[in-house]
Amino acid sequence: MKYAQIDSNLFVKNRRKFMAQMKPKSIAVFNSNDIYPIGADSTLPFEQDRDIFYLSGADQEETILLLFPDAMDPKHREILFVRETNDHIAVWEGAKLTKEKATEVSGIETVYWLTEFDKIFFDLMTEADTIYFNTNEHYRQAVETQTREARFIEKCKKEYPAHQWAKSNPILQNIRGVKEPEEIELMETACDITEKGFRRILEFVKPGVWEHEIEAEFLHEFVRNRSRGFAYPPIIAAGNNANVLHYLENNKEVKDGDMILLDLAAEYANYSSDMTRTIPVNGKFTDRQKQVYSAVLRVKNEATKMLVPGTIWAEFHKEVGKLMTSELIGLGLLDKADVQNENPDWPAYKKYFMHGTSHHIGLNTHDYGELKKPMKANMVFTVEPGIYIPAEGMGVRLEDDVVIQEKGEPFNLMRNIPIEIEEIEELMNK
Known part of the structure; x- marks a missing residue:
């Protein structure tokens, strides 16, 4: 090993x-x-x-x-x-x-x-x-x-x-579902390896490279840091490919003006990390891309704060849906009539955000852990909202792995992986 x-x-x-x-x-x-x-x-x-x-x-x-x-x-x-x-x-x-x-x-x-x-x-x-x-x-x-x-x-x-x-x-x-300190340390190692891969590709990506070349850069960095490789099949989805939730082909050229959705992460000692970032191919977000990206980031940050002991997973997702609904109205993708007339079994926001926000992570990317009982300290969850707009040729998803604390906000195992717009643009253009 x-x-x-x-x-x-x-x-x-x-x-x-x-x-x-x-x-x-x-x-x-x-x-x-x-x-x-x-x-x-x-x-x-x-x-x-x-x-x-x-x-x-x-x-x-x-x-x-x-x-x-x-x-x-x-x-x-x-x-x-x-x-x-x-x-x-x-x-x-x-x-x-x-x-x-x-x-x-x-x-x-x-x-x-x-x-x-x-x-x-x-x-x-x-x-x-x-x-x-x-x-x-x-x-x-x-x-x-x-x-x-x-x-x-x-x-x-x-x-x-x-x-x-x-x-x-x-x-x-x-x-x-409840991790020991040694397990959290192993997961943090996986997250640190993922960070190294992400920083590597921020310097590599530019118009004209191919999705599979980006995959190769990540794999190189993962293996050289004692990972077996990807914790799950990597998604490297440029432009409209980001609107295919489990896009795995990774065989397209990336184009100037597009964004790339990167849902991939390293494993270490059989423990998974799970990261998603969305970056501009040319190193500079357009104004519209910034609007959508910022909306997703706000939902992620607010959703993270809800992951505390006692939270019920199903209720958590309902609350995140309310946050997302507000953001989609702000982006002009939904209006109040859409919300008033929505199907309760498939709320209006699901048109643009159709998957869940969080799942257990550990030895499996979608790990074992009780979901119908209140959350406990030292459970580790992903937080991964997204907005997908095929009509505009873009999809944005952001994802971190967080540890529920006995008191206070969760501890973000991916706190060192760039996510703010300014930092990503600076690293891609240095």
């Missing part, structure tokens, strides 16, 4: 939080992701399942974590199973976790080879009443592939039909 090794105390704390919410005499199992094939002998680069990483720090394929707080043998209350390595594997694939290294990374004393899992699992299941299955219940999930986790659940239900089943996901939603 490119990143510096994480202190295992983080994973020790995470496991304690999870196990504290488990039922008596219950086992929880977490599987690593598969390596997914492309065709012939090619595969996608491996990315670890975020749940097993959150609980163990093990960033390797063919890994299983087992938690059994009530195991009769104390050494079996936390077990990590890893793929057995050898000299042949080391030559062809590189170093894999030894038992000693697995303990160092995870803080788990009991480590077995993966080939021993079935035997040990059977023995422990004779002591247990309940098995926790780790299903993906994120509100935006749309998984069609059968995962390693899904295969395990299917097999386990057949072989242990008399056991009770429980879900890991509600516990993970609860504990993953």
Whole structure:
């Protein structure tokens, strides 16, 4: 891995939080992701399942974590199973976790080879009443592939039909949403790497460059700072491309007089950052561009202030909608009649701002975290309003990542990334 090794105390704390919410005499199992094939002998680069990483720090394929707080043998209350390595594997694939290294990374004393899992699992299941299955219940999930986790659940239900089943996901939603200080520090590192990439392209962008060239400049800066690369597929959308919310082609030449919407950010140690900035191709905003940009920035700043303990996510979005409605009227895009006659299920402002304002961020860009309960301190949210005007060939979105504080306004992890009009123009023209 490119990143510096994480202190295992983080994973020790995470496991304690999870196990504290488990039922008596219950086992929880977490599987690593598969390596997914492309065709012939090619595969996608491996990315670890975020749940097993959150609980163990093990960033390797063919890994299983087992938690059994009530195991009769104390050494079996936390077990990590890893793929057995050898000299042949080391030559062809590189170093894999030894038992000693697995303990160092995870803080788990009991480590077995993966080939021993079935035997040990059977023995422990004779002591247990309940098995926790780790299903993906994120509100935006749309998984069609059968995962390693899904295969395990299917097999386990057949072989242990008399056991009770429980879900890991509600516990993970609860504990993953509130970040530990070490997690916030890792996310801030990702944001700092993102800042370096953004400052690099402010000097690079000019009329005639291509969207994919901008992508390459970011990737260069990210990787040289120990990031694996982009936290999510990068959006580099010049001109009217910015009105396609998930524009991913990044294959157009940027034109004088247009703006570029940049929705991209670095990951670090599997933790995401999520940034959006909108900049003028020629280094100078037009008056109209300034008007729209300033309106979005005002909404972002006011929306950020609302992210405090006790805020309800759904109500927050309604309040942001009111802010945006006022700004759109000021820009001449809506009038009072539009608002008076709006459909309550699709308010008038949605014509120009059709997506949400905030989501949890952490190990996933759209991270686990409770959304129907009041917000808590140390949750991390994005703030990302936008205004999209296809008739004028422009779209503006601005986005930062902020940490909810016990008291006062959220702490902006992207506070050092230029966002004010004057600073962006100055950096692009120096």
